[in-house]
Amino acid sequence: MEPQNPQTNQPENELTSSETGTPSPIAAALQREHPEWTSEVIEALGETTIVVPREHIVDACAFLKTAPGLEFNFLSDLCGFDRGPEEEPRFEVNYHLFSTTKFHRVRLKVVLNEDDAHVPSVTGVWRTANWHERETYDLFGVIFDNHPDLRRILLPDDWQGHALRKDFPLRGYEPYSLE
Amino acid sequence: MGLENVLAESLPEILTTQLDSLINWARKSSLWPATFGLACCAIEMMNATSGRNDLARFGSEVFRASPRQADVMIVSGRVSRKMAPVLRRIYDQMPEPKWVISMGACATSGGVFDNYAIVQAWTKLFQSMCTFPAAPRDRKC
Amino acid sequence: MSTSVANIPPQFEIVDQPLDTQMTISMGPQHPSTHGVLRLELVLDGESVVKATPDIGYLHTGMEKLFEYRKYQQGIVITDRMDYLNPLGNNLAYVMAVEKLLQIEIPERAQIIRVLTCELQRIASHLVWLGTHALDIGAMTVFFYAFREREKILNMIESASGGRLTPSYFRIGGLMMDIPAGFERRVKQFLDDFPHAVEEFHKLITGNRIFQKRTQGVGYISAEDAIDWGLSGPCLRGSGVKVDVRRTNPYCGYDNYDFEIPVEQDCDVWARYMVRMREMIESHKIVTQALARLRPGPVKADAPKVVLPDREAMKTHMDALIHHFLIVAEGFDVPPGEVYHPIEASKGELGVYVKSTGGPKPARVHFRGPSFVNLSALPHIAQGEMIADVVAIIGSLDIVLGEIDR
Numbered sequence: 001m002e003p004q005n006p007q008t009n010q011p012e013n014e015l016t017s018s019e020t021g022t023p024s025p026i027a028a029a030l031q032r033e034h035p036e037w038t039s040e041v042i043e044a045l046g047e048t049t050i051v052v053p054r055e056h057i058v059d060a061c062a063f064l065k066t067a068p069g070l071e072f073n074f075l076s077d078l079c080g081f082d083r084g085p086e087e088e089p090r091f092e093v094n095y096h097l098f099s100t101t102k103f104h105r106v107r108l109k110v111v112l113n114e115d116d117a118h119v120p121s122v123t124g125v126w127r128t129a130n131w132h133e134r135e136t137y138d139l140f141g142v143i144f145d146n147h148p149d150l151r152r153i154l155l156p157d158d159w160q161g162h163a164l165r166k167d168f169p170l171r172g173y174e175p176y177s178l179e
Numbered sequence: 180m181g182l183e184n185v186l187a188e189s190l191p192e193i194l195t196t197q198l199d200s201l202i203n204w205a206r207k208s209s210l211w212p213a214t215f216g217l218a219c220c221a222i223e224m225m226n227a228t229s230g231r232n233d234l235a236r237f238g239s240e241v242f243r244a245s246p247r248q249a250d251v252m253i254v255s256g257r258v259s260r261k262m263a264p265v266l267r268r269i270y271d272q273m274p275e276p277k278w279v280i281s282m283g284a285c286a287t288s289g290g291v292f293d294n295y296a297i298v299q300a301w302t303k304l305f306q307s308m309c310t311f312p313a314a315p316r317d318r319k320c
Numbered sequence: 321m322s323t324s325v326a327n328i329p330p331q332f333e334i335v336d337q338p339l340d341t342q343m344t345i346s347m348g349p350q351h352p353s354t355h356g357v358l359r360l361e362l363v364l365d366g367e368s369v370v371k372a373t374p375d376i377g378y379l380h381t382g383m384e385k386l387f388e389y390r391k392y393q394q395g396i397v398i399t400d401r402m403d404y405l406n407p408l409g410n411n412l413a414y415v416m417a418v419e420k421l422l423q424i425e426i427p428e429r430a431q432i433i434r435v436l437t438c439e440l441q442r443i444a445s446h447l448v449w450l451g452t453h454a455l456d457i458g459a460m461t462v463f464f465y466a467f468r469e470r471e472k473i474l475n476m477i478e479s480a481s482g483g484r485l486t487p488s489y490f491r492i493g494g495l496m497m498d499i500p501a502g503f504e505r506r507v508k509q510f511l512d513d514f515p516h517a518v519e520e521f522h523k524l525i526t527g528n529r530i531f532q533k534r535t536q537g538v539g540y541i542s543a544e545d546a547i548d549w550g551l552s553g554p555c556l557r558g559s560g561v562k563v564d565v566r567r568t569n570p571y572c573g574y575d576n577y578d579f580e581i582p583v584e585q586d587c588d589v590w591a592r593y594m595v596r597m598r599e600m601i602e603s604h605k606i607v608t609q610a611l612a613r614l615r616p617g618p619v620k621a622d623a624p625k626v627v628l629p630d631r632e633a634m635k636t637h638m639d640a641l642i643h644h645f646l647i648v649a650e651g652f653d654v655p656p657g658e659v660y661h662p663i664e665a666s667k668g669e670l671g672v673y674v675k676s677t678g679g680p681k682p683a684r685v686h687f688r689g690p691s692f693v694n695l696s697a698l699p700h701i702a703q704g705e706m707i708a709d710v711v712a713i714i715g716s717l718d719i720v721l722g723e724i725d726r
Contacts, residue, residue, distance in 0.1 A: 045420055045659055073547050076662065077671050077688035096660050096671065096688070100547055100561055103568040107660060128550030131696040139384070154377040154725060155296075156261050163295055163385055170389050172295030217357060218379055218722050219404035219485055222448065229467035244351070257401075259725075262357060262378045265349055291397060296382035 024048040026106045029070060030060065037063075049107045054119055057095075057110050061125045064097060064106070072097035072106065075122070078132035080140040084166045090114040091142055095122070112142065121147040139164035202237065209238030212280075213249030213273065215266070218256025220283040246272040257285035258298045341365055347710075349378045355452065355714065356721030358695070364707060372702040372710065374695055379725040387685035391651035392418050393492055395685065400486040402687060403723040405445040408438050408477070409665035411490040414685075416571060417661035417672040418492050421654050422626060429617035430494040431573050436507070436610040437477060437489065438572075439603040443514070444473040445666035446596050446603075453593070453715035454525055457534050462524050469517045476506050493627035494620035507611055514604055521597070535589040539701050539713040542587055549697035552690050553668025554599060555717060558592035560585040565664040572663075579605050589709075589716040596718070626652050651680025667691050667718055689723035 027041040027050050037060045040051040052060045064072040077096040084090070095108040110119055121144040122129045133144040134153040141162035144150055152159060161168050186195050216224060227234045234240045243249040246269045258266055270279065284290035289299040348359035357378035363371040383402065387395050399410040412434060419426065426434075451466035474484045480499050481487035489496050525531045541551070546559040556563055564581045566574040582598035584591035620627045628647055629640035646652075658675040668690030675684040694717045701717075702710050 044657055045423075047659060049658070075550055076669060077660065077673065077686070079673055079684075079686040079688075081675055081684045094658075094660075094673065096673070098662075098669075100563045103563075105569070105660070105662075107658075126550065127548050127700075128693055128696060131692065152377075154380040156377070163382065168295070168385075170294050170385060218381075219401055221356065222404060223485060225452075226467060226471070229471070230464055231468070231471050257379070257381055259378060259380050261380060262349065265378070285401075291401075292381050292383075292386065294382040294386050296380045296385075 024106070026050075026064075026070060026104065029067065030064065033063065033067070034060070047105070047107060049109055051109045051111065054110050054112065057108065058120045058122055058125065060108065061095065061097075061122050064108075065125055069102070071099045071101050073126075074098040074100050075126040075128050075132070076105070078122075078129055078136065080136040080142055080164070082140060082164060082166045085114070088113060091117055091140060093119055093136065093142060117141060118143045118145055120145050121150075123147055138162070141165065205237050205239070207238075208250070210250045210278070211241045211243050211248060212239055213246050213252045213269065214242045214244055215252050215254050215269065216256070217254065217258065217262065218285065220255035220286065224253055224255045224282065246270075247274065249273055250276070251278040251280060253280045253282055254286045255282040257290065257292055259296050260298055263298050342370060349375075355719055358714070358719070358721055358724075360698075360710070362707065362710070367706050367708075369702050369705050369707060369710060372699045374698055376695070376721070376724050379721045381722075381726060383726045384685055384687070387682055389681065391680045392654060392682060393647070393651065395682070396488050396491065397486075399687075400483075400488055401722060402726060403445075403665065403667065403670070403689065403691065403720045404485060405448050405720055406441055406666045407485065407487055408441040408489060409445075409663065409670060410687075411488060412438055412572070413661060413663045413665070413670045413672045413687075414674075415490045415492050416663065417659050417674045418654065420659045420661055421657050421674060421676055422492070422623070422652075424493050424621045424623050424626060426494055426621055427618045429498075429615060430619040430621075432610050432613050433495060433499060433619065434490060435572050435574065435577070436607055436614075437480065439606045439610070440473050440476065440507070440510075442603045442666045443600050443607075444470045444477075446600050447473075449596060449666075449715075449718045450521060453712075453718075454531070456711045456715045457531060459525055459528065459531060462521065465517070465520060465524065469514065472510050472513075476503065476510065479503060479506070491620070491627070493623050494618075498619045504611060504614065507607065511604060511608055511611070515601075518597070518600060526597070532590065534709070534712055535593055535716070536586070537588055537590075538705065538709045539589045539592075539716055540587050541697065541701050545700065546587075546697075549700060550693040551668070551697055552693065553664065553666070554592055554595040555668065555694050555697075557581065557583045558595045558716075559587045565662050565669050569662060571661075577606050577609050579603075589712050592716040592718075653679055654682070662688075665690055667720065667723070668694060687723070687726060689726065691717070691719040691721075692724045692726075695719050695724055 024043060027038065027048055030050060031038050037052055037056040038050050039053055042049040064070050075095065076098045079094050081092040081094065082090060083092065089111040091112040091114065093110045093112065097106050097108065112119060119142060121133055123133065131153060133147055134150060136142050137144060137150055138152045138154050139162055155163060160173065226232060228240050252270060252273060254266065281287045285292060289297050293299065342363055342365050344361060344363050346359065346361055349357040359375040359378065361373040361375060362369055383398050386398055395414060396411055399414045400407040402410045447466040447470040451463035454462035477487050478484045480503060481489035481496060541559055543559045543561050546556050546561060560583055562581055562583045567581060579602045582595045582602065584594050624643045629644050633640040634644055654676040656676050656678045660671055660673045662669050662671040669688065670690055671688035673686040674682055677683040698713065698717065701713055705713065
């Protein structure tokens, strides 16, 4: 099977590809249809990053999933990132999309403020987002609105704090004891 | 006046013996281990029963899924904070006399994982135990 | 001395009530067939599963946090403990992501050795799956045969890297060291023997009618659902979707190798079984080709600020000694940026997201564990199945808890 990859000219896998400046056809398609859905497009290291305003993320995902020629029907990964307690906006949520028919990839990014770390859930678009969002909630404390079952997934239910935040100490707050 | 006498006087909680007699004792008693596979070491614990290493030589190839039927619990892998209560509970369910083997550095002391999620020295929670602080590098260690 | 019924407190009184039609049982976290410390909460109606809820986190190790406190090269050791059946795949994904950030070119020989050892590791991983999956279903003998073959592979990996289970063989910018003398001969020997071993496995269980009955038609997931649930690797290909990262987004020169991607259309446990059995043969093909391509050459990239110098060079060149000291003591700076690098691990798409804000330590390392995503589809697959088949389904997903809980 040859990668039939007519829609994109991105050699994503090459280690040395750093074609900055060439606008990605994926971002261009999104911008053409809905210019207000993209606030920034970053091309670096052969990967396309589209920064999407929070309120449009579900619409943008649904559009990318169904638009002919794009067909991002596979959510590879969803992960959070904490820039640090002094940064504002503090949190990032990254969506790595993949197409099982076109074989191209794109990253969507949502940035969030600490005091309002809410983002709409994309479980309605891809069901696989369920556990990814639970993990991001568990480790970063980002709330995914309209998520069907937003509970902690890795840490115990009575855990205090969110472990992957930069201000959470590496060894936790207290040593473990069974009592 | 051998080394074992000196050790027995100064460190009464440490038992010294000859390896041969320990092996013979183990072979005679035919210890049945409880499966407590946690992480990477669990695969090597499984490997111990396979043809190459042949744990059956010591009469202990019968891994019991129920703690009620087991004599020794091999804790193979890192113990997380979520797992520690389960570990203790399974230990409590084992009949006397019982032993615990902590397999590998992660189980014994946390190993490279010195962080919030891993119990660093759960070995303090038990009375009778035996530790092998090494990651599963080689069957020769 | 008569115990009157009136003396028994009401809470201990035995009342003859009909049983509820539904009951909830907890399976795990220490259950012999959950492949580690997975806990399942099963709601049953008689023997059929109404709802299965996996409870994970019993092996949560805080690895992603630990990465942020370690230098880039120290992170390789942590990746070993993630999917411990396929540690070289984890090494590869991580070092390739960092190499992509650093934009380092890897020498040809190092690429070929990476492919060779990774494919051997894939066979070893599938062998553990085969042994334990058969054990779960009740066929004990296969386990011993599979582990015999696996032992041969681990011995080869040990001879190259020094570690059986946790090799940490790949380094950022190449390999730890070149393969030892006699390695190629041992691989050749293994390649000669392995097809017979696979035939043996087929004789042992593929034709076994009990095994067929236990697996065929069990654990159905359609192609659309498989994509929607994010299944990858053999689980996705068992549902008839021909996606393999080695072909769709080739890395490490996989596009130059001639191999097929096995796909089965049955969407059940049997299909996933057949995909993995055929994949072992394809990996065998890749190893054969990689072995034929091995030519002498360097195995480390020409990047003195990132790659540790040779021992000999350190004794004769001052700058090599300085570089060695700086890399070990302070690490190397990685330019700011973020990458997501997917590879095809033995369980499916293993993606590594590395974000750098400069400096010798990463700002964020995230692993998209294929087992994590594959397991998340378990409630969907197990619904309506018999409780005894849940064991077969878990086995066919080939999960490793080290990767799920991280």
